[in-house]
Amino acid sequence: MNAIGVDVGGTKIAAGVVTPEGELLNEVRYPTANTPEGVVEGIARAVAEAGDGYEAGGVCLAVPGLILAQENKVIFSPNLHAIEGIPLKDELEPEIGLPLTIENDANAAAWGEFRFGAGSEIEHLVFVTLGTGVGGGVISHGVLLRGAQGAGGELGHVTIQANGPRCKCGNRGCLEALASGSAIQRRGREVARERPDSGLGRLAAERGVGGEDVSRLAREGDEAAISVLEEAGMWLGVGVAGFVNIFNPEMVAVGGGAAEAGELLLKSARREVHLRARSPSRDLVEVRTATLGPESGVLGAAALARDPSGEYVLGP
Amino acid sequence: MNAIGVDVGGTKIAAGVVTPEGELLNEVRYPTANTPEGVVEGIARAVAEAGDGYEAGGVCLAVPGLILAQENKVIFSPNLHAIEGIPLKDELEPEIGLPLTIENDANAAAWGEFRFGAGSEIEHLVFVTLGTGVGGGVISHGVLLRGAQGAGGELGHVTIQANGPRCKCGNRGCLEALASGSAIQRRGREVARERPDSGLGRLAAERGVGGEDVSRLAREGDEAAISVLEEAGMWLGVGVAGFVNIFNPEMVAVGGGAAEAGELLLKSARREVHLRARSPSRDLVEVRTATLGPESGVLGAAALARDPSGEYVLGP
Numbered sequence: 001m002n003a004i005g006v007d008v009g010g011t012k013i014a015a016g017v018v019t020p021e022g023e024l025l026n027e028v029r030y031p032t033a034n035t036p037e038g039v040v041e042g043i044a045r046a047v048a049e050a051g052d053g054y055e056a057g058g059v060c061l062a063v064p065g066l067i068l069a070q071e072n073k074v075i076f077s078p079n080l081h082a083i084e085g086i087p088l089k090d091e092l093e094p095e096i097g098l099p100l101t102i103e104n105d106a107n108a109a110a111w112g113e114f115r116f117g118a119g120s121e122i123e124h125l126v127f128v129t130l131g132t133g134v135g136g137g138v139i140s141h142g143v144l145l146r147g148a149q150g151a152g153g154e155l156g157h158v159t160i161q162a163n164g165p166r167c168k169c170g171n172r173g174c175l176e177a178l179a180s181g182s183a184i185q186r187r188g189r190e191v192a193r194e195r196p197d198s199g200l201g202r203l204a205a206e207r208g209v210g211g212e213d214v215s216r217l218a219r220e221g222d223e224a225a226i227s228v229l230e231e232a233g234m235w236l237g238v239g240v241a242g243f244v245n246i247f248n249p250e251m252v253a254v255g256g257g258a259a260e261a262g263e264l265l266l267k268s269a270r271r272e273v274h275l276r277a278r279s280p281s282r283d284l285v286e287v288r289t290a291t292l293g294p295e296s297g298v299l300g301a302a303a304l305a306r307d308p309s310g311e312y313v314l315g316p
Numbered sequence: 317m318n319a320i321g322v323d324v325g326g327t328k329i330a331a332g333v334v335t336p337e338g339e340l341l342n343e344v345r346y347p348t349a350n351t352p353e354g355v356v357e358g359i360a361r362a363v364a365e366a367g368d369g370y371e372a373g374g375v376c377l378a379v380p381g382l383i384l385a386q387e388n389k390v391i392f393s394p395n396l397h398a399i400e401g402i403p404l405k406d407e408l409e410p411e412i413g414l415p416l417t418i419e420n421d422a423n424a425a426a427w428g429e430f431r432f433g434a435g436s437e438i439e440h441l442v443f444v445t446l447g448t449g450v451g452g453g454v455i456s457h458g459v460l461l462r463g464a465q466g467a468g469g470e471l472g473h474v475t476i477q478a479n480g481p482r483c484k485c486g487n488r489g490c491l492e493a494l495a496s497g498s499a500i501q502r503r504g505r506e507v508a509r510e511r512p513d514s515g516l517g518r519l520a521a522e523r524g525v526g527g528e529d530v531s532r533l534a535r536e537g538d539e540a541a542i543s544v545l546e547e548a549g550m551w552l553g554v555g556v557a558g559f560v561n562i563f564n565p566e567m568v569a570v571g572g573g574a575a576e577a578g579e580l581l582l583k584s585a586r587r588e589v590h591l592r593a594r595s596p597s598r599d600l601v602e603v604r605t606a607t608l609g610p611e612s613g614v615l616g617a618a619a620l621a622r623d624p625s626g627e628y629v630l631g632p
Binding site for chain 1: 382384391392438439440454456457459461462463464465466467468469470471473474475476477478479480485487489551554555557558561562563564565566591592593594595596597600
């Protein structure tokens with residue numbers, strides 16, 4: 001039986017039908033409205049269109065922010081305030097006519113990598129997603145670690161430098177404050193000022209430097225841009241080393257936009273993991289890029305859809 | 317059916333028979349020998365004496381250090397080098413005549429708290445043990461997180477201050493380097509020098525200050541000693557906040573010798589958890605002392621003993 005996954009993002013809603021083998025059969029995309037009614041309507045319409053003509057056993061919404069699993073409710077979503085506190089399950093389930101669950105988007109993406117992507121052959125996977133922020137999800141002994149309320153897997157807000165830079169969450173020295181796309185942009189701009197003759201410095205004289213500029217210039221060989229990515233990769237490695245010691249995973253898969261910097265970031269992260277994580281965990285773990293890319297949200301959500309008995313529609 | 321738990325420590329071997337209700341029926345203790353043969357003989361003797369006259373379905377050894385679970389072998393044990401690399405299962409099982417497994421001591425203590433102690437009513441428990449070092453164990457969704465090789469749960473070597481003080485493991489800024497009994501002793505001695513007129517300072521003029529002295533003086537109201545514990549508690553809180561964000565647990569239970577400082581340490585830790593962990597996880601979690609005390613090793617080990625089919629003898 002197929003399942004429908006919905007990736008509810010700050011700018012777009014994507015819904016797709018997914019087979020038990022992880023094939024994405026039919027995907028539709030809509031821009032996200034900015035009213036509660038608009039978002040609910042957009043989700044219902046996306047599910048109806050994507051599912052039209054396909055049999056499916058359940059629907060799951062992957063949503064950015066903090067979820068209260070037992071209430072199937074989003075309690076905090078910094079990029080999608082419109083859905084905070086809305087009883088999405090109660091409003092959508094009757095209309096859609098399929099069992100509906102709600103999960104954190106990073107947890108869903110982690111589960112997608114575990115079922116259909118980089119981690120499909122293993123039982124212990126840590127997934128870190130580097131975008132504007134840093135999210136994560138953990139599969140240990142084949143189980144997605146949701147925690148008591150479904151709020152687990154917040155890997156971006158683990159402190160790695162207690163007196164470090166301020167994070168958007170209000171604290172200091174979170175992994176997100178040091179290794180996210182935003183952190184890369186911030187350091188890129190600082191380094192551009194320090195090194196005006198570098199590629200980064202010359203670009204900054206023309207316009208604001210973004211995180212993608214840092215990655216592009218680094219690939220073109222600009223030393224200043226490379227140093228920014230190496231530093232971010234080092235911080236990523238400090239965080240990942242902790243996850244390796246905690247979970248003894250077979251793999252740490254890094255996804256999200258900033259992961260497109262690829263090896264430039266990961267080489268530096270691996271060096272730090274090797275320094276800071278302990279044997280035998282550090283010798284086992286493979287630190288690599290995720291493979292599902294932008295479809296990980298829809299695929300992961302579909303993989304977490306449940307049937308009326310609570311079992312995953314696409315299997316465990 | 318009962319099980320036999322063995323707590324193999326650097327100075328003593330304790331073995332006991334434990335019922336499915338967590339009652340410790342018969343415990344024997346021997347000093348730990350410092351040769352491989354001596355340790356193996358000591359374990360065999362302790363198990364034979366403890367189990368004499370009792371029926372039991374399996375034995376588990378809780379051992380300090382890094383375990384390779386699939387080989388039932390200790391690969392690194394800083395306080396018990398004699399057992400490193402010894403095929404304990406192969407040597408002991410025929411002699412004991414019961415199925416034998418080997419687990420990390422902190423994981424066993426965590427499982428003991430989960431089955432019979434502070435966490436007996438919950439499904440998501442993080443256990444941190446503060447002794448000379450810092451160990452840990454995590455139960456998530458009712459499952460002990462061993463990781464791929466049985467080396468998971470190394471909570472003491474998560475980096476919380478990347479450029480912090482040197483840890484015995486060789487890195488900088490591990491939780492262990494900032495919140496262990498050794499860290500409390502180190503800071504106690506530093507503060508004694510800075511404040512020679514404090515209780516801590518006056519004691520240091522007579523003899524070397526130990527971690528327990530700091531706890532005792534703090535209970536007696538010495539401001540300098542209190543400040544040392546508050547600082548250690550703050551660092552403990554930085555680490556625990558990360559665990560709360562990662563695991564969304566119902567409880568964090570703190571055990572081990574240094575936890576005897578109790579509320580002086582935990583109050584400060586809770587303050588930091590409230591600052592650094594996110595809602596809803598931080599609102600749910602209870603940070604408290606563990607309840608099993610020094611028997612947690614034997615009880616936890618017994619609870620992890622397996623029967624020939626691989627099931628826990630004392631139940632899940």
